């Protein structure tokens with residue numbers, strides 16, 4: 001379980017978020033919502049070690065979290081355009097391979113087999129040799145998910161992973177993400193501007209409003225009005 005306790009992050013006098021506490025279970029996909037500037041990206045960055053919180057604790061199964069246990073799926077995929085889909089996925093396992101292998105492009109056969117399986121898991125089995133720059137937005141995001149899986153993480157975080165996609169493609173990408181989270185028993189946390197895209201795929205919703213966690217509910221407990229309130233609430237008022 002990923003446990004966050006009283007987490008606070010400030011930039012100078014400005015509080016990005018404060019006193020955030022939550023527990024996330026393996027095998028569950030949680031959607032994080034909130035208005036622009038509510039603190040979603042900063043929270044995700046603290047969880048994967050890119051930012052140092054000012055106060056509070058993050059624990060994975062009771063231990064301080066190791067950044068290698070956390071994979072991030074970026075909004076724009078953050079992939080290497082000139083490389084193949086397979087090469088991008090293999091990059092996810094770089095922490096396990098010696099640098100010389102990467103430089104020469106000679107990957108461990110087991111790593112290669114795993115990378116091909118991961119492309120298969122995101123419905124891109126025939127795309128291994130395709131140049132990422134030639135792929136559609138939805139296909140790229142699925143390569144990004146496969147690369148995250150190649151890292152063999154316990155936690156997958158995604159910051160607005162479908163923001164640039166049309167609703168149908170966005171939904172397909174989220175479905176894939178929900179499936180891999182469930183099948184690999186991962187802890188999944190995804191920030192979304194359009195929570196309705198995750199209807200029926202998510203187990204839980206978290207809502208940040210002005211840096212405070214104002215919603216923490218299971219999918220059964222929330223309705224569209226409840227989600228709207230997160231966008232309308234102003235805790236400083």
Ligand SMILES: Nc1ncnc2c1ncn2[C@@H]1O[C@H](COP(=O)(O)OP(=O)(O)OP(=O)(O)O)[C@@H](O)[C@H]1O
Nearest residue numbers: 011014015016034035036037038039040041042043
């Ligand atoms: N590096 C930084 N330096 C100073 N302030 C920052 C920094 N990063 C974020 N902030 C501030 O912290 C607050 C939260 O920002 P954050 O990017 O986490 O919001 P968000 O909910 O992800 O917004 P969006 O939906 O627009 O991406 C904002 O007021 C933002 O201006």
